[in-house]
Amino acid sequence: xxxxxxxxxxxxxxxxxxxxxxxxxxxxxxxxxxxxxxxxxxxxxxxxxxxxxxxxxxxxxxxxxxxxxxxxxxxxxxxxxxxxxxxxxxxxxxxxxxxxxxxxxxxxxxxxxxxxxxxxxxxxxxxxxxxxxxxxxxxxxxxxxxxxxxxxxxxxxxxxxxxxxxxxxxxxxxxxxxxxxxxxxxxxxxxxxxxxxxxxxxxxxxxxxxxxxxxxxxxxxxxxxxxxxxxxxxxxxxxxxxxxxxxxxxxxxxxxxxxxxxxxxxxxxxxxxxxxxxxxxxxxxxxxxxxxxxxxxxxxxxxxxxxxxxxxxxxxxxxxxxxxxxxxxxxxxxxxxxxxxxxxxxxxxxxxxxxxxxxxxxxxxxxxxxxxxxxxxxxxxxxxxxxxxxxxxxxxxxxxxxxxxxxxxxxxxxxxxxxxxxxxxxxxxxxxxxxxxxxxxxxxxxxxxxxxxxxxxxxxxxxxxxxxxxxxxxxxxxxxxxxxxxxxxxxxxxxxxxx
Amino acid sequence: xxxxxxxxxxxxxxxxxxxxxxxxxxxxxxxxxxxxxxxxxxxxxxxxxxxxxxxxxxxxxxxxxxxxxxxxxxxxxxxxxxxxxxxxxxxxxxxxxxxxxxxxxxxxxxxxxxxxxxxxxxxxxxxxxxxxxxxxxxxxxxxxxxxxxxxxxxxxxxxxxxxxxxxxxxxxxxxxxxxxxxxxxxxxxx
Numbered sequence: 001x002x003x004x005x006x007x008x009x010x011x012x013x014x015x016x017x018x019x020x021x022x023x024x025x026x027x028x029x030x031x032x033x034x035x036x037x038x039x040x041x042x043x044x045x046x047x048x049x050x051x052x053x054x055x056x057x058x059x060x061x062x063x064x065x066x067x068x069x070x071x072x073x074x075x076x077x078x079x080x081x082x083x084x085x086x087x088x089x090x091x092x093x094x095x096x097x098x099x100x101x102x103x104x105x106x107x108x109x110x111x112x113x114x115x116x117x118x119x120x121x122x123x124x125x126x127x128x129x130x131x132x133x134x135x136x137x138x139x140x141x142x143x144x145x146x147x148x149x150x151x152x153x154x155x156x157x158x159x160x161x162x163x164x165x166x167x168x169x170x171x172x173x174x175x176x177x178x179x180x181x182x183x184x185x186x187x188x189x190x191x192x193x194x195x196x197x198x199x200x201x202x203x204x205x206x207x208x209x210x211x212x213x214x215x216x217x218x219x220x221x222x223x224x225x226x227x228x229x230x231x232x233x234x235x236x237x238x239x240x241x242x243x244x245x246x247x248x249x250x251x252x253x254x255x256x257x258x259x260x261x262x263x264x265x266x267x268x269x270x271x272x273x274x275x276x277x278x279x280x281x282x283x284x285x286x287x288x289x290x291x292x293x294x295x296x297x298x299x300x301x302x303x304x305x306x307x308x309x310x311x312x313x314x315x316x317x318x319x320x321x322x323x324x325x326x327x328x329x330x331x332x333x334x335x336x337x338x339x340x341x342x343x344x345x346x347x348x349x350x351x352x353x354x355x356x357x358x359x360x361x362x363x364x365x366x367x368x369x370x371x372x373x374x375x376x377x378x379x380x381x382x383x384x385x386x387x388x389x390x391x392x393x394x395x396x397x398x399x400x401x402x403x404x405x406x407x408x409x410x411x412x413x414x415x416x417x418x419x420x421x422x423x424x425x426x427x428x429x430x431x432x433x434x435x436x437x438x439x440x441x442x443x444x445x446x447x448x449x450x451x452x453x454x455x456x457x458x459x460x461x462x463x464x465x466x467x468x469x470x471x472x473x474x475x476x477x478x479x480x481x482x483x484x485x486x487x488x489x490x491x492x493x494x495x496x497x498x499x
Numbered sequence: 500x501x502x503x504x505x506x507x508x509x510x511x512x513x514x515x516x517x518x519x520x521x522x523x524x525x526x527x528x529x530x531x532x533x534x535x536x537x538x539x540x541x542x543x544x545x546x547x548x549x550x551x552x553x554x555x556x557x558x559x560x561x562x563x564x565x566x567x568x569x570x571x572x573x574x575x576x577x578x579x580x581x582x583x584x585x586x587x588x589x590x591x592x593x594x595x596x597x598x599x600x601x602x603x604x605x606x607x608x609x610x611x612x613x614x615x616x617x618x619x620x621x622x623x624x625x626x627x628x629x630x631x632x633x634x635x636x637x638x639x640x641x642x643x644x645x646x647x648x649x650x651x652x653x654x655x656x657x658x659x660x661x662x663x664x665x666x667x668x669x670x671x672x673x674x675x676x677x678x679x680x681x682x683x684x685x686x687x688x689x
Contacts, residue, residue, distance in 0.1 A: 058678070060553075060678060061554060061676070061678035061679055061681060061682045062681070062682055064546075064547075064550040064553070065547060065550065065660075065661070065682045066543070066658065066659075067660075067682040070681050070682045073681075137553055138553055138589070138590065138591075
């Protein structure tokens with residue numbers, strides 16, 4: 001059994017039992033005591049009344065013949081009643097004829113006024129009960145009996161009762177606790193087991209666990225346990241089915257994808273053979289047989305040569321795209337700033353007469369595949385370089401914006417820009433927003449960019465307007481973030497260098 | 500010693516308002532006089548005379564008397580006091596009636612006969628007649644009970660008490676209640 005929790009069902013059941021039995025017992029005790037008090041008082045009054053009657057009947061002659069001694073003797077009979085504190089016989093005019101004091105310290109008797117038509121009256125004081133009865137002779141009042149009874153017995157009874165009630169309460173609470181713990185096994189135990197099983201299952205995701213119903217009883221808890229087990233079976237079944245289906249689908253998809261890639265790769269690759277032949281023979285035609293050709297033929301051969309060259313580029317790009325998708329990733333820290341600078345350096349060398357300003361932070365470390373990231377940066381920077389070529393001067397900027405612990409990188413230019421309505425078409429392969437005559441290109445570059453970013457688990461988007469330049473944003477979430485957290489890029493790089 | 504509390508409220512029921520006021524005044528007077536002078540000996544004796552009737556049972560033939568006669572033989576020591584005490588009262592359901600006699604032969608209708616001290620010389624005759632008439636004889640003649648009377652009044656330290664002769668009562672076929680014997684100073688003739 002698990003450690004006792006203050007709010008656990010078994011504790012609550014025990015508490016409930018104890019509270020219920022305690023309250024019931026207290027109420028019963030209170031009721032019984034109240035009943036006892038009432039009957040005790042009634043009996044006391046009745047007893048006193050009977051005694052007063054006897055005293056009264058035996059005191060008539062003493063009153064009529066003014067005989068205090070005889071009255072005193074009559075009163076002395078009261079000494080048998082322990083609770084009578086004092087008594088007296090009064091004549092009709094209120095004179096005390098005789099009195100009886102249980103102890104010498106008792107109060108001086110004072111006769112309360114009896115209502116005119118009553119033979120008898122009684123008054124409950126805090127510590128005493130006073131009873132007065134008229135004495136009659138020949139139907140005429142001749143005097144009064146006064147009896148004062150001590151109520152301290154009631155207080156004593158109260159104390160005694162409280163003690164008994166307290167003892168009984170303690171014993172029954174103990175009994176309730178014992179009985180509860182005996183019942184806990186049959187009532188709370190199955191529920192506790194069920195709760196623990198549910199907790200274990202939700203933690204371990206082990207749907208093979210079953211809860212055993214306790215005993216051969218057929219109650220709600222057993223139903224609950226059975227339903228729970230049934231649900232577990234269902235859950236287990238559908239979980240397994242789902243897993244299996246997902247893995248099947250994944251396999252199918254992977255196979256189809258691989259087939260498709262293999263197909264496109266082999267197509268691109270196989271296309272290269274005949275294309276090389278076309279290019280080679282058209283080169284021979286151009287270089288060795290230029291003399292035997294007229295102007296028109298030379299022009300046609302030139303067209304074949306340039307088309308073939310472009311097709312070769314296209315195939316190369318397609319192969320690159322396919323490689324981007326299929327090559328294994330080797331993750332490390334890469335300084336995108338230095339990658340960008342080297343690319344810009346190459347571009348400047350290829351067009352030394354262009355005036356292009358390039359801005360980049362000193363160091364921009366990104367965790368990813370170095371080769372893919374270089375392809376990514378090359379595509380973006382070449383794009384920027386290309387679409388600023390119409391302007392006299394240009395400005396290309398690479399940077400990073402840090403926002404909420406996440407970096408967004410961007411490549412910005414002040415070139416031709418694009419129509420923002422077509423922004424979503426930018427990253428589709430072979431989709432071009434500008435004609436080939438305007439800007440050369442094969443329409444695969446940004447598609448490659450998108451693939452690389454996606455392979456890194458990031459996203460890419462573009463902002464821009466016609467003649468207002470364009471900005472390409474991308475996010476590269478630190479892959480295996482948890483694994484590399486705490487490792488500074490510098491340390492990681494040093495390790496790579498050492499390796 | 501004891502306080503008198505509400506004697507007014509505890510008087511007889513059904514008093515009319517005027518009677519009520521009169522009673523208050525009368526009681527106040529009685530109370531104040533009682534403080535100054537206790538009831539006289541003859542007053543007490545008159546009350547006793549009447550009260551004796553409550554503790555005595557007469558034989559059947561005496562019960563045929565229509566009234567409860569309280570008679571005084573010889574010189575009357577009570578005067579108006581007895582009439583005031585007894586008037587309107589009843590004993591055993593019979594109206595009381597005070598009679599003053601000069602001859603014991605007239606005592607036929609008397610339940611109680613008080614024999615004045617002046618009649619001491621003729622006491623044996625009187626007692627013999629009274630016994631035949633089943634009459635309760637009371638007197639303050641010294642040693643009255645010893646001498647064959649039924650109840651003899653005795654003065655003891657300012658208090659009036661009485662002696663009882665049970666034998667005389669039996670001979671008169673009178674039954675004395677034990678309550679009466681209880682308060683008697685002395686019981687003779689056992």
